[in-house]
Amino acid sequence: MSSSLASRRSTTGTNTRKPETTTASQRRRPSQGRTRNNLSGWGFATPFLVFFLVFLVWPILYGVYMSLTGKSLTGANDSLIGFANYAEALADADMWRSLGNTLYFTVISTVPLVLVALVMAALLNVGLPAQWLWRLSYFAPYLLASTVVSLFFTWMYNPQLGLINDFLSKIGLPKVAWLNDPNVAMWAIVIATLWWTVGFNFLLYLAAMQNIPAQHYEAASLDGAGAWRQFFSITLPQLTPTTVMIVLLQILASLKIFDQVYQMTAGGPGGATRPVVQYIFETGFTGYRLGYSAAISYIFFGLIVLVSVMQFVITRRRSA
Numbered sequence: 001m002s003s004s005l006a007s008r009r010s011t012t013g014t015n016t017r018k019p020e021t022t023t024a025s026q027r028r029r030p031s032q033g034r035t036r037n038n039l040s041g042w043g044f045a046t047p048f049l050v051f052f053l054v055f056l057v058w059p060i061l062y063g064v065y066m067s068l069t070g071k072s073l074t075g076a077n078d079s080l081i082g083f084a085n086y087a088e089a090l091a092d093a094d095m096w097r098s099l100g101n102t103l104y105f106t107v108i109s110t111v112p113l114v115l116v117a118l119v120m121a122a123l124l125n126v127g128l129p130a131q132w133l134w135r136l137s138y139f140a141p142y143l144l145a146s147t148v149v150s151l152f153f154t155w156m157y158n159p160q161l162g163l164i165n166d167f168l169s170k171i172g173l174p175k176v177a178w179l180n181d182p183n184v185a186m187w188a189i190v191i192a193t194l195w196w197t198v199g200f201n202f203l204l205y206l207a208a209m210q211n212i213p214a215q216h217y218e219a220a221s222l223d224g225a226g227a228w229r230q231f232f233s234i235t236l237p238q239l240t241p242t243t244v245m246i247v248l249l250q251i252l253a254s255l256k257i258f259d260q261v262y263q264m265t266a267g268g269p270g271g272a273t274r275p276v277v278q279y280i281f282e283t284g285f286t287g288y289r290l291g292y293s294a295a296i297s298y299i300f301f302g303l304i305v306l307v308s309v310m311q312f313v314i315t316r317r318r319s320a
Contacts, residue, residue: 067294074288085295095296097271098279099303101186105275106254109190113250114243116194117201122231125209135206139199146196150263153192154179157264179265182272189261189273196260197253201246208242209235248311255304276300 067085070077089095124134141149156162157178165175178188212235220230258277261267267274267282280300284293 063294069291071291072288085292089296098274098276102275109254110250117198120202121205138202141196142199146259149196150260182269185273212238244315
């Protein structure tokens, strides 16, 4: 009996599986499938790549080339002049003043646009009745065109017929030349921008607040923490990533200000509110110096890139 078992084991051990053989056509099928998928992927991506190259990459490259020439709308002096435009721009007092106006607007507008949006979201997050009406009233101005907002506030700021000065006169305060006083005009634009765009930041804050787990607040209330303690110890720390994102977006948006300034003050009075984007526009299409305006625009572009990199570094350090 033991000999029969041994013979069975030996027979089983000798029955090895034969290696499977694959034909050349079977080996080609996976590669053909991958090639077909790659072609399909490139086919779907081609329309985007065409628009990306035509409307983004090519204008950037051509703009760099134009900034190195004396190109003008009159067609004169289209030859290369090197970095002469950049040297002239760095010594241009008007360019530095307009850039200073842009940075000044960015500083004095970013802070209220962040704080007011946070307060609005916090008030709505406590559970006020008719929340849909509050959300609509807060966000509706953001849907308006810049022309409508500029015209609305131009009439509001009118020295003689404006609603704001009429209210000031009724309470015994002197009238203010909102758009004609160099010391006040920029603040008037900030107020209009705040009313117009704060709704976007408000929605971002409200969405972030509503994503905070309710268990945090329940545990804090059991420990005896009041509403203010919960806000400063739970809500604000949880909103840090959202705040960083809002600040970054707001800085980039404020640096590109043009519409409301051009429509409300045209850069006045005396260039006190003229941003650098308006100066680029006037240099290129009023002064006909396309090459010089391109050089200023790339100096401004470098500033925006620098701000973005600084924000990115600060964000990574805080997250680490």
